Amino acid sequence: MKRRFAGPLLLGIPTAFLLALFVLPLVSMVVLSFWRTENYHIVQDWNLGNYITLATGGAYVTFLIRSLVMASIVSMVSVVIAWPVSYAIILYGGRYRLLFTLAFAVPFLTGEVLRVIALQGLLGPLGLINGVLMSLGAAPLRFIMYTNVASAIGLVYLYLPIVVTVIYLSLLNFDARLIDAAKIFGASPARAFFEVTWPLNLFGTLIGFALCFIPCLSATLAPRFLGGPNGTLYGMAMAQQFGESGTWALGAAMGVVLFLTSILAVLAVCLKVDLRRTGFTGLGRG
Amino acid sequence: MARRLTRLLSKYALLATLAVSYLFLYLPIVHIGLGAFARNHAFPYPPRWTLDTFGRLFANSLYQSAFANSLILGIGAGALSTALAAAATLGLMRHAGRRTGFYLVLFVAPLFVAEVLLGIASLIFNGLFLELQGNLVSAILANAVHCFSYALLIMATQLYRYDWRLDDAAMVFGASPLRTFFEVTLPLIWPGLLGAFVVTFIMAFNNLEISFYLLGATPTLPSVAWGALRYGVKPELYALATAVNLVVVVGLAVMFVLMLTGKVAFGHRPERERAV
Numbered sequence: 001m002k003r004r005f006a007g008p009l010l011l012g013i014p015t016a017f018l019l020a021l022f023v024l025p026l027v028s029m030v031v032l033s034f035w036r037t038e039n040y041h042i043v044q045d046w047n048l049g050n051y052i053t054l055a056t057g058g059a060y061v062t063f064l065i066r067s068l069v070m071a072s073i074v075s076m077v078s079v080v081i082a083w084p085v086s087y088a089i090i091l092y093g094g095r096y097r098l099l100f101t102l103a104f105a106v107p108f109l110t111g112e113v114l115r116v117i118a119l120q121g122l123l124g125p126l127g128l129i130n131g132v133l134m135s136l137g138a139a140p141l142r143f144i145m146y147t148n149v150a151s152a153i154g155l156v157y158l159y160l161p162i163v164v165t166v167i168y169l170s171l172l173n174f175d176a177r178l179i180d181a182a183k184i185f186g187a188s189p190a191r192a193f194f195e196v197t198w199p200l201n202l203f204g205t206l207i208g209f210a211l212c213f214i215p216c217l218s219a220t221l222a223p224r225f226l227g228g229p230n231g232t233l234y235g236m237a238m239a240q241q242f243g244e245s246g247t248w249a250l251g252a253a254m255g256v257v258l259f260l261t262s263i264l265a266v267l268a269v270c271l272k273v274d275l276r277r278t279g280f281t282g283l284g285r286g
Numbered sequence: 287m288a289r290r291l292t293r294l295l296s297k298y299a300l301l302a303t304l305a306v307s308y309l310f311l312y313l314p315i316v317h318i319g320l321g322a323f324a325r326n327h328a329f330p331y332p333p334r335w336t337l338d339t340f341g342r343l344f345a346n347s348l349y350q351s352a353f354a355n356s357l358i359l360g361i362g363a364g365a366l367s368t369a370l371a372a373a374a375t376l377g378l379m380r381h382a383g384r385r386t387g388f389y390l391v392l393f394v395a396p397l398f399v400a401e402v403l404l405g406i407a408s409l410i411f412n413g414l415f416l417e418l419q420g421n422l423v424s425a426i427l428a429n430a431v432h433c434f435s436y437a438l439l440i441m442a443t444q445l446y447r448y449d450w451r452l453d454d455a456a457m458v459f460g461a462s463p464l465r466t467f468f469e470v471t472l473p474l475i476w477p478g479l480l481g482a483f484v485v486t487f488i489m490a491f492n493n494l495e496i497s498f499y500l501l502g503a504t505p506t507l508p509s510v511a512w513g514a515l516r517y518g519v520k521p522e523l524y525a526l527a528t529a530v531n532l533v534v535v536v537g538l539a540v541m542f543v544l545m546l547t548g549k550v551a552f553g554h555r556p557e558r559e560r561a562v
Binding site (some may be wrong): 021110 | 293393395508
């Protein structure tokens with residue numbers, strides 16, 4: 001008797017929670033994006049004005065494209081770094097593997113603001129790199145302070161730990177005997193990697209990519225404190241609509257655009273992948 | 287011969303990448319750590335030691351109340367999201383049946399929505415449609431949404447290999463579902479719960495983008511740090527970042543000692559030693 005209630009209760013409460021506090025806010029953001037703001041007041045007349053502003057005001061399109069390029073580059077660089085790192089931890093970590101992975105997560109656990117502060121200490125005009133260069137008598141590197149390059153370095157710094165963790169977990173749950181089998185049948189290590197290890201861990205890699213891409217696309221902190229005058233990204237411009245300029249309706253429209261863009265990007269990546277071929281075996285219920 | 291050489295080369299290439307990545311991650315942290323303890327905090331080489339910045343940090347009442355608020359936020363959001371995620375994981379594994387796909391998509395969806403979007407959407411919903419002022423409760427609820435998915439994933443990886451026949455056995459011997467849960471399931475899954483709570487606590491404690499939009503004027507540690515950062519970095523911020531980092535590093539060091547003495551294995555299983 002009680003068992004029949006357990007399922008609906010266990011699943012129903014989280015579902016209700018998410019519907020009320022996750023789906024409803026997103027819906028209200030969509031609703032607001034069709035209204036307009038006048039002198040800090042919301043006027044409820046339905047129109048497409050905000051979207052027209054976004055499509056025709058050149059700056060917003062530039063910000064969006066710049067953010068897309070930035071997020072793609074940063075995610076790809078992170079994946080390229082994260083693969084050898086997690087592979088090295090899996091191969092040579094021994095019994096301290098988990099500790100090596102956690103050591104990667106330490107910076108992640110200290111909060112974005114504090115890490116941006118740390119990065120300013122590294123990249124800033126008085127930071128470590130330029131300080132060392134100047135005390136050696138060399139000219140400071142201009143491209144790593146208040147430029148898009150600095151933003152990109154900052155974003156890699158911020159989100160690399162997520163990618164490493166996801167790829168590490170993917171490799172950890174991967175059955176190493178498959179490689180042994182490939183090698184027994186005469187595959188070279190490189191061929192075994194590209195025909196067995198890589199495709200079977202592609203799903204994990206893509207999740208890592210997406211979990212880096214989405215926050216990068218809407219980054220507000222790194223471009224603000226590391227990027228220069230030409231470094232405004234879309235998320236930063238959106239946040240300003242709710243702070244400095246007070247145009248909530250336009251900000252909501254920007255939010256909708258950002259939301260749709262990230263969903264489209266994730267879908268585009270996922271549709272390219274044949275789940276079966278990546279070793280996805282259902283939802284893990286045995 | 288050539289094969290052994292490539293093997294050796296690839297080994298050192300991998301290890302070198304690992305070392306460089308650690309250097310990249312930790313260099314800024316060590317740099318500001320030195321800055322926090324040094325009188326010449328902008329470029330602390332060689333450092334002239336002092337503890338003044340920490341004194342000023344701990345005497346500052348703004349940082350104190352911000353710390354208290356962050357603590358409340360972290361504990362509230364961590365506990366709420368862990369409890370909800372535990373229910374969701376158990377339900378997903380045991381009761382979802384053919385609708386598993388639907389629930390799974392809903393439950394992990396917050397992962398794919400950026401924090402700043404979640405913050406703004408919640409601000410619009412609370413401020414405009416419910417006409418609520420920002421406060422700690424709404425910030426806890428909004429943070430819990432984001433933390434929920436992480437807690438779910440952490441618990442799912444832990445419960446992946448849980449043997450549900452243990453529960454069935456308890457039930458066969460006449461235990462009620464509640465008693466089964468508290469006497470069989472809970473004692474076996476608590477490491478997953480604890481892990482999820484610790485991680486979600488840390489996430490909510492450090493969160494800026496969600497909390498910022500929902501708190502109004504209530505200060506939290508990240509928002510105070512953000513405000514100070516806007517007006518130029520002060521040495522107090524170095525001290526704050528260093529204090530937080532020290533807590534985390536000490537936690538890891540304790541784990542290392544426990545593993546070294548063999549008290550806890552933290553999921554390390556010798557039979558799964560060789561992977562890849």
